[in-house]
Amino acid sequence: MSFLEIKGLHKHYGPVAALAGVDLDVASGSRTAIVGPSGCGKTTLLRLIAGFEAPDQGRIVLDGEVLANGGAAIPAHRRGIGVVAQDGALFPHLTISDNIGFGMGRGDDKRAERIVELAYIVGLDKAILKRRPHELSGGQQQRVALARAMAMKPRLMLLDEPFSALDTALRASMRKAVAELLEAAGITTILVTHDQAEALSFAAQVAVMRDGKFSQVGTPRDLYLKPKDRMIAEFLGDAIILPASISGGFANSPLGRIAVDTNDSRDVARIMLRPEQIGLKRTSREGMSGTPDMLFGEVTESEFAGSTCTIAVRLLNNFDPPDAAAIGNTPLILRKSGMDAPAVGEIVRLTVSGKAHVFV
Amino acid sequence: MQSAVDLGRAGLPSKMRRMSQRRAPPWLVTAAVLVALFALLPLAFIIWIAVQTGWETVSALVFRPRVGELLVNTTLLVLLTVPIAIILSVALAWLTERSDLPGARLWAWLCVAPLAIPAFVHSYAWITMVPGLHGLWAGVLVSVIAYFPFLYLPISAALRRLDPALEDAAAALGLGPWRIFWRVVMPQLRLAICGGSLLVGLHLLAEYGLYVFIRFDTFTTAIVDQFQSTFNGPAANMLAGVLVTCCFVLLGLEVLVRGEERYARVGSGAARSQQRTNLGRATIPSLALLVVTTLLALGVPFVTIGRWLIAGGAEVWRLDEIGLALGQTLFLALAGALLATVAAMPMAWISIRAPGPLQRLLEGCNYIVGSLPGVVIALALVTITVRIALPLYQTLFTILVAYALMFLPRALVSLRASIAQAPVELERAASSLGRRPLNALWSTTIRLSAPGAAAGMALVALGIMNELTATQMLAPNGTRTLAMAFWSYSGEIDYASAAPYAFIMVAMSLPLTWVLYVQSKRMAGR
Numbered sequence: 001m002s003f004l005e006i007k008g009l010h011k012h013y014g015p016v017a018a019l020a021g022v023d024l025d026v027a028s029g030s031r032t033a034i035v036g037p038s039g040c041g042k043t044t045l046l047r048l049i050a051g052f053e054a055p056d057q058g059r060i061v062l063d064g065e066v067l068a069n070g071g072a073a074i075p076a077h078r079r080g081i082g083v084v085a086q087d088g089a090l091f092p093h094l095t096i097s098d099n100i101g102f103g104m105g106r107g108d109d110k111r112a113e114r115i116v117e118l119a120y121i122v123g124l125d126k127a128i129l130k131r132r133p134h135e136l137s138g139g140q141q142q143r144v145a146l147a148r149a150m151a152m153k154p155r156l157m158l159l160d161e162p163f164s165a166l167d168t169a170l171r172a173s174m175r176k177a178v179a180e181l182l183e184a185a186g187i188t189t190i191l192v193t194h195d196q197a198e199a200l201s202f203a204a205q206v207a208v209m210r211d212g213k214f215s216q217v218g219t220p221r222d223l224y225l226k227p228k229d230r231m232i233a234e235f236l237g238d239a240i241i242l243p244a245s246i247s248g249g250f251a252n253s254p255l256g257r258i259a260v261d262t263n264d265s266r267d268v269a270r271i272m273l274r275p276e277q278i279g280l281k282r283t284s285r286e287g288m289s290g291t292p293d294m295l296f297g298e299v300t301e302s303e304f305a306g307s308t309c310t311i312a313v314r315l316l317n318n319f320d321p322p323d324a325a326a327i328g329n330t331p332l333i334l335r336k337s338g339m340d341a342p343a344v345g346e347i348v349r350l351t352v353s354g355k356a357h358v359f360v
Numbered sequence: 361m362q363s364a365v366d367l368g369r370a371g372l373p374s375k376m377r378r379m380s381q382r383r384a385p386p387w388l389v390t391a392a393v394l395v396a397l398f399a400l401l402p403l404a405f406i407i408w409i410a411v412q413t414g415w416e417t418v419s420a421l422v423f424r425p426r427v428g429e430l431l432v433n434t435t436l437l438v439l440l441t442v443p444i445a446i447i448l449s450v451a452l453a454w455l456t457e458r459s460d461l462p463g464a465r466l467w468a469w470l471c472v473a474p475l476a477i478p479a480f481v482h483s484y485a486w487i488t489m490v491p492g493l494h495g496l497w498a499g500v501l502v503s504v505i506a507y508f509p510f511l512y513l514p515i516s517a518a519l520r521r522l523d524p525a526l527e528d529a530a531a532a533l534g535l536g537p538w539r540i541f542w543r544v545v546m547p548q549l550r551l552a553i554c555g556g557s558l559l560v561g562l563h564l565l566a567e568y569g570l571y572v573f574i575r576f577d578t579f580t581t582a583i584v585d586q587f588q589s590t591f592n593g594p595a596a597n598m599l600a601g602v603l604v605t606c607c608f609v610l611l612g613l614e615v616l617v618r619g620e621e622r623y624a625r626v627g628s629g630a631a632r633s634q635q636r637t638n639l640g641r642a643t644i645p646s647l648a649l650l651v652v653t654t655l656l657a658l659g660v661p662f663v664t665i666g667r668w669l670i671a672g673g674a675e676v677w678r679l680d681e682i683g684l685a686l687g688q689t690l691f692l693a694l695a696g697a698l699l700a701t702v703a704a705m706p707m708a709w710i711s712i713r714a715p716g717p718l719q720r721l722l723e724g725c726n727y728i729v730g731s732l733p734g735v736v737i738a739l740a741l742v743t744i745t746v747r748i749a750l751p752l753y754q755t756l757f758t759i760l761v762a763y764a765l766m767f768l769p770r771a772l773v774s775l776r777a778s779i780a781q782a783p784v785e786l787e788r789a790a791s792s793l794g795r796r797p798l799n800a801l802w803s804t805t806i807r808l809s810a811p812g813a814a815a816g817m818a819l820v821a822l823g824i825m826n827e828l829t830a831t832q833m834l835a836p837n838g839t840r841t842l843a844m845a846f847w848s849y850s851g852e853i854d855y856a857s858a859a860p861y862a863f864i865m866v867a868m869s870l871p872l873t874w875v876l877y878v879q880s881k882r883m884a885g886r
Contacts, residue, residue: 047528050528050532051531051532052528052531052532053635075531075536076528076531076532077530077531077532077533077534077535077536077540078534079532080534081532082532083528083529083532085525085528085529086525087525089523089525089526089528089529091526091529091530091544091547092548093547093548093550094547102530102533102543103533103534103535145529148529148533149532149533151533152533152534
């Protein structure tokens with residue numbers, strides 16, 4: 001039985017449906033990420049779980065306790081759910097120490113002790129406790145918000161894009177630190193984000209949301225390699241999508257015979273490869289002759305961006321004449337290491353590793 | 361009343377200075393310094409008189425039972441009125457801004473509208489409706505009704521600006537609605553409450569007509585009495601000195617209570633818009649509060665004026681007399697507004713385009729002078745003209761100077777806000793597109809700041825139109841403004857004849873409360 005259970009959640013704002021039937025199960029102590037473009041309803045879902053708003057329809061059950069059922073809902077302050085908002089939402093009129101201790105009883109003798117302990121857990125210096133929120137950097141503010149939410153020992157922690165205000169370098173380290181911290185505390189966590197890399201690296205379960213619904217829920221690896229449709233595939237990363245005919249676990253595509261992840265047989269299908277599945281090997285025009293079963297291409301564009309280099313490869317030969325014209329003219333866009341990427345004009349041999357995913 | 365423009369202070373820290381460090385032209389600095397020095401004249405005069413009179417006389421005049429009595433009256437008035445006005449304003453602001461009260465927008469405007477009615481007209485309305493009304497509690501009642509919008513405006517603006525994420529965070533931390541209000545919302549209203557209270561307090565100290573009607577003696581009424589009986593004796597001047605001290609005490613208190621806290625939103629990005637609380641069964645009592653407030657603050661004056669107009673019939677509309685008063689009032693109001701705006705211009709320009717320590721000092725001077733009661737400024741100008749420049753006594757020049765001094769802060773705040781809306785980059789862009797400097801200034805900054813400057817002028821004009829004390833003391837012989845005519849008729853208990861003047865003053869002020877209402881919305885970023 002799952003710890004958090006959401007069934008058929010609906011929420012409308014006037015004529016606009018923010019949530020149109022959301023179901024989700026979250027296991028105790030696990031981390032779940034909800035990812036989607038802005039306006040997809042992910043923040044609304046978080047607000048309903050937190051209890052800031054009541055759903056129009058549907059149920060939210062946490063640890064066997066019904067939090068919301070149709071219009072009836074337990075208010076936020078009786079739910080014991082921690083929330084860390086996008087910019088921390090620290091109280092500007094209180095010191096850091098009072099911010100962290102806000103949810104604790106004021107007469108608590110262990111209060112001061114506990115505040116220091118929480119600050120230590122989230123990696124804040126003790127000296128910072130007497131300061132005000134506006135004197136802190138964005139990363140520190142987020143840590144305070146986290147400590148404040150953890151102070152009440154929540155059953156469930158909701159993170160609403162907490163890393164989006166931070167700069168790139170800090171973001172990854174904060175994400176890792178927060179994940180470890182919550183894991184150690186055994187707190188079930190839901191992260192809402194529009195950044196797919198963040199979602200994939202943070203959680204054990206990822207839900208992709210679009211237009212107020214989950215289009216796919218699964219492990220990060222499943223979602224990345226076996227997306228349900230083209231939109232999900234492209235949302236989670238770069239994708240090469242090709243027409244193919246499939247049979248017996250293989251596809252015949254413009255890139256040749258490629259292993260696929262299904263045993264179905266179809267004459268018309270679409271397969272997806274992640275660009276990193278395609279390997280390049282430098283060769284020359286002479287090297288092309290006499291090797292009919294190999295695939296060659298010419299680098300037509302190259303864009304250097306430091307650690308990576310994005311290159312466009314135009315196919316020089318392919319195995320599937322009927323579609324050749326269309327595909328042959330659309331270059332493959334690949335991201336390679338900046339160190340040894342081939343230059344414009346070079347001839348390369350293409351190889352495919354792993355299996356291609358077939359869209360249903 | 362040196363009213364609501366100080367809203368800029370009340371509630372909203374002025375942090376919107378677009379710094380583009382640029383040296384101000386020397387002539388502009390000179391002009392600003394001259395204006396500030398001129399503004400300090402009344403204050404310097406009071407000190408000078410005190411020094412000249414000598415300590416013995418001063419202490420004899422100041423430490424006497426009469427002054428103690430006035431001090432007790434004034435203190436009690438402030439101590440009772442301000443807290444009641446705060447509670448009322450917070451309740452009204454919360455209901456109109458944060459609850460699902462039916463017709464919230466209309467109610468919001470109705471909470472500002474009492475400003476259109478001069479305080480002494482409020483008092484006139486009450487005294488003719490309840491003739492027995494007098495003393496401290498009557499003063500508190502009418503004062504709360506006449507001045508609570510000065511608190512309502514900044515508080516509602518602050519409520520509108522609050523980041524709802526903070527309240528969500530507090531709810532997630534286990535706080536119920538009431539505790540959220542006390543621990544999260546109220547602390548953030550502190551700046552607005554401090555600023556608004558200061559404004560109300562200063563008005564309580566400065567108001568004359570209101571308290572004469574209900575026979576309640578404050579320093580201001582005592583000074584005017586003294587002035588009328590002994591003209592220009594040291595007694596009036598010393599009372600003025602005590603009154604100024606009271607003003608400074610209020611200013612100091614506000615600075616102390618306000619503290620150096622920063623209540624702005626932490627973090628970036630736009631705040632989510634707020635949810636309105638469902639009132640449920642509390643809707644009817646809440647509506648009742650608004651209805652009662654509106655009835656007391658707008659209903660009583662309107663009904664009284666209407667009743668007297670009907671009772672007086674066509675007879676009270678002596679059109680020649682009214683026309684003359686209206687013409688004189690409009691002339692004084694417009695000329696005074698123009699002078700105040702022109703005088704404020706160098707200061708406003710410097711404070712936006714070349715801010716620095718000098719500018720802060722000058723602004724501080726203007727601000728302190730702006731908080732002085734009209735009666736003090738008038739008394740100072742009377743004495744100065746009589747002693748030093750007699751030909752200027754009771755001339756148009758002197759009364760306009762008095763208006764400019766009294767209402768300079770109003771003009772300054774509006775001008776500053778409107779110049780700030782025209783970033784210097786636009787001026788530079790216009791120059792880079794080939795406009796000559798003056799042309800560039802004209803087509804960008806002046807064009808963009810004109811509406812704000814006009815609104816500021818309108819507010820100054822409104823203040824002058826309803827000004828009574830200084831006008832009575834300083835205006836040239838034969839001047840009879842609307843307020844003066846109203847005052848003399850009602851002084852003769854000819855309430856019917858006074859009614860048309862009250863009606864015209866209110867009718868002309870009403871549109872301007874709309875300006876205030878819109879300004880306060882804009883300050884909240886809506």
